[in-house]
Each structure stands twice: as C-alpha cells, then as structure tokens.
Amino acid sequence: MVAVRGVSKWFGAHQVLKDVSLDVAAGEVVAVIGPSGSGKTTLLRCVNLLEDFQQGEIRVDGEAVGYAGAGAARRRLPERVIARTRSQVGMVFQSFNLFPHMTVLKNVMVAPVRVKKMPEAEARASAVRLLERVGLADKLDAYPARLSGGQQQRVAIARALAMQPKVILLDEITSALDPELVGEVLAVIRQLARDGMTMMIVTHEMQFAREVAQKVVFMDGGAMIEQGPPRALFADPRTERLQTFLKRFREGYQL
Amino acid sequence: MLNVLLANLPLLLKGAVVTLYLSAASAALAAVIGVAVALLQLYGDPVTRAATHVYLYVMRGVPLLVLLFAMYYMLPYTGIDVGATAGGIIVIALYFGAFMAEVFRAAILSVPRGQWDAARALGMYGRLLMLIVVVPQALRIAGPPFVNTCIMLVKGTSLVSIVGLWEVTMAGRQIVERTLAPFQVFGGVAAVYFVICYCLSRYGRWLEKRVSYVH
Numbered sequence A: 001m002v003a004v005r006g007v008s009k010w011f012g013a014h015q016v017l018k019d020v021s022l023d024v025a026a027g028e029v030v031a032v033i034g035p036s037g038s039g040k041t042t043l044l045r046c047v048n049l050l051e052d053f054q055q056g057e058i059r060v061d062g063e064a065v066g067y068a069g070a071g072a073a074r075r076r077l078p079e080r081v082i083a084r085t086r087s088q089v090g091m092v093f094q095s096f097n098l099f100p101h102m103t104v105l106k107n108v109m110v111a112p113v114r115v116k117k118m119p120e121a122e123a124r125a126s127a128v129r130l131l132e133r134v135g136l137a138d139k140l141d142a143y144p145a146r147l148s149g150g151q152q153q154r155v156a157i158a159r160a161l162a163m164q165p166k167v168i169l170l171d172e173i174t175s176a177l178d179p180e181l182v183g184e185v186l187a188v189i190r191q192l193a194r195d196g197m198t199m200m201i202v203t204h205e206m207q208f209a210r211e212v213a214q215k216v217v218f219m220d221g222g223a224m225i226e227q228g229p230p231r232a233l234f235a236d237p238r239t240e241r242l243q244t245f246l247k248r249f250r251e252g253y254q255l
Numbered sequence B: 001m002l003n004v005l006l007a008n009l010p011l012l013l014k015g016a017v018v019t020l021y022l023s024a025a026s027a028a029l030a031a032v033i034g035v036a037v038a039l040l041q042l043y044g045d046p047v048t049r050a051a052t053h054v055y056l057y058v059m060r061g062v063p064l065l066v067l068l069f070a071m072y073y074m075l076p077y078t079g080i081d082v083g084a085t086a087g088g089i090i091v092i093a094l095y096f097g098a099f100m101a102e103v104f105r106a107a108i109l110s111v112p113r114g115q116w117d118a119a120r121a122l123g124m125y126g127r128l129l130m131l132i133v134v135v136p137q138a139l140r141i142a143g144p145p146f147v148n149t150c151i152m153l154v155k156g157t158s159l160v161s162i163v164g165l166w167e168v169t170m171a172g173r174q175i176v177e178r179t180l181a182p183f184q185v186f187g188g189v190a191a192v193y194f195v196i197c198y199c200l201s202r203y204g205r206w207l208e209k210r211v212s213y214v215h
Helices: A040-047 A079-086 A104-114 A120-133 A149-161 A179-194 A206-212 A230-235 A240-254 B003-007 B009-043 B046-061 B064-078 B084-109 B113-121 B126-163 B168-179 B182-210
Strands: A002-011 A014-024 A029-033 A055-060 A089-092 A167-171 A199-202 A215-220 A223-228
Touching: A002 A040, A014 A040, A014 A055, A014 A215, A029 A040, A029 A206, A040 A055, A040 A167, A040 A199, A079 B113, A089 A149, A089 B113, A104 A120, A104 A149, A104 B126, A120 A149, A149 A179, A179 A199, A179 A206, A206 A230, A215 A230, A215 A240, A223 A230, A223 A240, B003 B009, B003 B182, B009 B046, B009 B084, B009 B126, B009 B168, B009 B182, B046 B084, B064 B084, B064 B126, B084 B126, B113 B126, B126 B168, B126 B182, B168 B182
Parallel strands: A014 A223, A029 A199, A029 A215, A089 A167, A167 A199
Antiparallel strands: A002 A014, A002 A055, A215 A223
C-alpha cells in the first residue's frame, strides 16, 4: 500500500532522511520508533508530502506521491494532484489540530463535503457513525475547546477516517495527552487495526507498538537502522544502536 | 452658556452624519485594500510584493495631512479630478488600508501551522483551504485590532476639514467663527467623535467575546 524507496531529505546542508526504504502492505500496521530527531516524523510527513523530499520515491497504492520523473527530469506534481493523493491518506497529529471554529460534527464532515463533494446528508450520516464508533456520539455539537485532549484526538481520528483513506498516518498521537487519557485513544487505534486499517504509526509507546504492529521500524539519525516483527525486534535487537535505545527506554520506565 | 451649543445643534448633527458617512465609506474601502494588500504581500509574486512594500512604507512614513494636501493641491495639475468627497475618502482609505494590511497579514500568519497541515492532509488546497480554514480563524484574530484601526480612522477624518471638506469639525469651525464660543462648540464636536468611538470600542469588546472559541 505504501512503498518508500531510497528517500533522502535535506534541510539546507543537514541531511534529515538518509536513503530510507520501507513497505507497508495493505492491512498492515507498521510502527516507526526511534529517539527524537531521528527523522521518523519527517518520514511520515513525506508520505503525504507535508514535507518535500529531494531524492527517492514514495508510492501510495501504486501512485507516485508528489513527484514525477527521476534525476534532472524530476519535478513536483501540480498542487491539485498532490491534494488528491493527500485526500486518500489520513493523518492524525500530535497536537490534534481540530478546526476550532467548527463543531465536532462539522470537523468530521467538512472535508468529505468540500473536498470529495459528498452529499451533505450522506456526509452527516457517515460522520455521526464514525463519532459513535470513537465513543463521542454525545459531543456532535460541541466545539473542540470544550473537549478533553483524549476526546479531541478521537475526533481527529474520526475526521481522518471520514475521507475513507487507504492508509492512516499517526504522528505521536498520544504524546500530548495526560497519561490517563492515553488509553482511550489507543483503544480506538487497536480497534482500527483489528478492522484491517492500514496504518503507519510513529510512537513512543513501545508496549503499544509491540502489541498492535506487525512490523516495527527503528530509525536513528535519519536512517532506517533495523526493521522486523515486533517480538523479534524487541527481544533480540541486532544492532548496537537499537540495543542502546531499548535499554535507555527500559531504564526510563523503571524510574 | 450651553445655549450656543443648543442653537447650533442641528448643524453639528448634520456634520456628524457626514463624518459617519466619510468614516464608513473609507473604512469599508480600507478593509478591502487591507485584505488585498495582505494577500499580495503573503502570496503574491516578487513584483507585486515589492510594489505593496513601497505602498506600505509610503503610507506609514507620510502623515495623513500631507497626503491630503498632496491630493488636493497636486493632483489637479495631473488632470485627475475625482471631486472633494471621493478624494477625501480615497486618501483616508489608502492611508488606513496600509495599517489594516498589517492587521490582516499578522492575523493570517498567526493561524497555527497545524491548522494548515490538518487542512492539507484532508486534501484541501488553495482557495478552499483559505476560505474554510484560514480566513475564518484569521478574521477572529483580526477583529479587535481591526476595530482599533477603525477608531483611528474615524478621528483621522477630522483632518479633511483642513482641505475644505465639510464635516463635523468643519461645521464646528464655522459655528465658532459666527458665535465666538470655541469652548462650547468644540466641546460638542469632541462629544460627537467620542460617542462614535465609544460605540466602536464597545462593539469591539462585544465582538471579541462573541467570537472566542469556547461556546
């Protein structure tokens, strides 16, 4: 579903992604872990071209994201085409980014109606269904400012799902939440995984990554260091960098 | 003592109506100029961006009175004649339009980055993104400083009396010439401006409360 091939990205002279390749099969959940500044969020943002990248290729369901041609002939696709690709890739952010001037229902409906040109009644019915699914059927007319972080994040998930995306990108979606609210958000993601949604998850929740992902990718310094099934990767890290990272992580937990 | 004021009240109020008209017309025009210039500044090509820069610096660097003099004493030599009232409205609008452009530009820039990201991730771009996500939020941010600029504008309209436009300040000067009672008459003129600006301030406060996000 998602194929990342040799992607490199520079911020000025500083290389933030180094020849990253990675596959996400349909229905698969891939977790990307690594220390802060390892480029995992940047990689995620490249998949729907919220960030440009200078080398390599990303395909979503066979369609090239953002660029056509290679080498000197490589050019950025027109904004209209990029927007179409983005409309098929859902994204949930660390800071929720709900539209503060719209009710919960409107937040979920607005893109299907205005981008996909879905009839209003149909979009409303689908939005209500999705909000029921994330347990917020009683908040349809509330404004985001009235909701807790966990509730806001669940609305954000419903908003992403409303576009019926082929894949959903989750960018540290529990990092901004109070510890007691993390569970309700992860429960929604767990259910999505069971329903066969293709997901790419950047997370600091190792336990969650281990439980929900079929594949875990470890990044450090902008490069993909190691990837594999979670059980093997966590139990038997082959590289020293992953060993150090996991060790530091476990120590952090014991404090 | 207040008889002078009472006797001339109808004339003063007539002037107040003209002041209101001048203010409303030039504020509306200034808002349009402000939005256009702000958008050109942010998203225009390098040439229009440079042109709007020149406009902003000239308007901010030259006093309104000097701009009015330029309009009334220099423009006729170029063969352009738009009439006194229209000329006054245009100069005031051009002058305060520059300040409004800054208000709107700052408002657009202060819409958080995450809002753009979220809108883009949902497949919005260009005009749709601006219209649905950015402008509604920018307008809320721009509301209070916009009202503030309008208050400055209302008071700014008094300067057109110097170049011969008849409005409430001019009416006051005429009454004073006739009655030799500057204290009472200009007190009345000041009251007119005060009432207009006070209403605007209250409206601004009300607006600020109404559009805040917690409902």
